[in-house]
Amino acid sequence: MNGRILELVGGPLRAMRRATIWWCLGLAALIAATISIWPAFKGSSGLSQAIDQLPTGVVQAFGLADFGTPAGFLRANLYDFFVPLLIVIAAVVLANGQTASEEASGRLELYLAQPIDRRAVLLGRAIAALVALAVISVLLLIVQLGADAAVGLGIDTGYLVSTIALCALLGALHGSLAVAIAGVRARPSLVLGVGIGVGVAGCVVASLFPLSSVLAPWRHLSPWDWAFGGNSLEQATDLWRYAALAVPSVILTTIGLVAVTRRDISGA
């Protein structure tokens, strides 16, 4: 690998170093804090009775059905909403920061005035954001496994790896959406708004649509359903779920790479 390719990825990675560390610390703190309360819930019959009093829709929407079990506790507190949503936001923010935001501020101009194809510049930044996302996810996994061992959750390691990999791929999909929009138009507010908006909408569709018999079939439109519809914390994940997230990511990135060659570069 030559110096130019390393620089196209390494430069943006260095720029994201601090943000990546903060995202890692934030997610690690969330997981550690959440898992630390598990011993208080473990085997609590009172809590199960309280949940049984809630309307079925609320129990379903917030994933409270198996709250007293380790997998149910993790789903309700971390992996049904918070962790995937934070990873989606991290991916969109990091991708935007290295693409649309850099271009709109004029900082990309000097780089694009070098003998480099602008597609290579955008791809380098997309890969860098993906690497940052992978680093965050690996740290997340390490903290999760450590916390699991510390409080004796007893979740299968393979299932945890699958769940966090699905979170990372869901983030990659939304990060790729950010790259695609940045390729079409370098407007940071547009990239952030659409990227995070689609993420939140997907979450709402996957968690609330099943409550209505009319809307329930449409939940499959949501990438969140593709990722977590198979209960990855308690059973093996089908390969198609990974592919369903990875393939559109590649397509969206490609759209961004094609689009960026067909427009003017924004000035400062």
Next chain:
Amino acid sequence: MDRADTVVQIDGLVKRYGKVEAVRGIDIKVARGEVFGFLGPNGSGKSTTIRCLLGLLRPTAGTIGAFGLDATRDGVALRRRLTYVPGELRLPDRLTGMELATSFGHLRGGFDPARRDQLAERLRLDLHRHLRDLSTGNRRKVALLLAFLFDAELIVLDEPTNGLDPLMQREFLVMVREARATGATVFLSSHSLSEVQRAADRVAILRAGKVVAQGTVAELRGRARQRIEVWFEDEPPAAELKALADMVDPVIDDHRLTATLSGSIQPLLELLASHRVGSMLVEEPDLEEAFLDLYDGEPA
């Protein structure tokens, strides 16, 4: 100009942003080894033209390129042969000057650390400081260092001395002359008339997206208005003086004539030859006068 000698070629360049026409049909040729001044006030289309040359903007009409390469189609190959200083400096603040130079070295290849250190010393630039901590002038020096750090056949400079102190402006002109001496072509965009006057061989003057004049510095000076004063020892020929075609606002006060000449001085000299003239003062026009003259004379 021979085709082989032409480095930058711009033919009928038009650039529109919606209804706004930033560049309205520019034709320019820049010869190999010349310093070409690209002069005009803010908003005249200089930076837009340069950004088209770099392939950052796509022309609405016309063509622009260098070395026979089209800026849009062959952008990478074209940019391999040029370096650039942007007018609006937006540098990555988190890096030091040293890190930025190294980063560009990796991106371009042909990086010589000794040359980097030599240029930094010449520009009195501390490369170990973060760019966010540098003054405007020092940030400009970083951009200049990057432009002169690599061997380039064409150096494109957009308002390169903004924020530089006079000593550094002089050093910059020396660097431009040295680059030309090694065979490089310099495309120097500026609104600083004195800078272009001192550095450029030829000049194009832009106004509202159009070239309103193009030629050597001497030619443009020749087109400028000249202020004259003549002291007659006999009675001034008032009627004949006022009848001269290129005489603007002649004022005859006793034996002294003051006026502005908008054309050749030859008819005035012929008229004065038949009179007794005690002394005569002709102020040499500078490019600034030529420049303002063109702006006064052309409709927007």
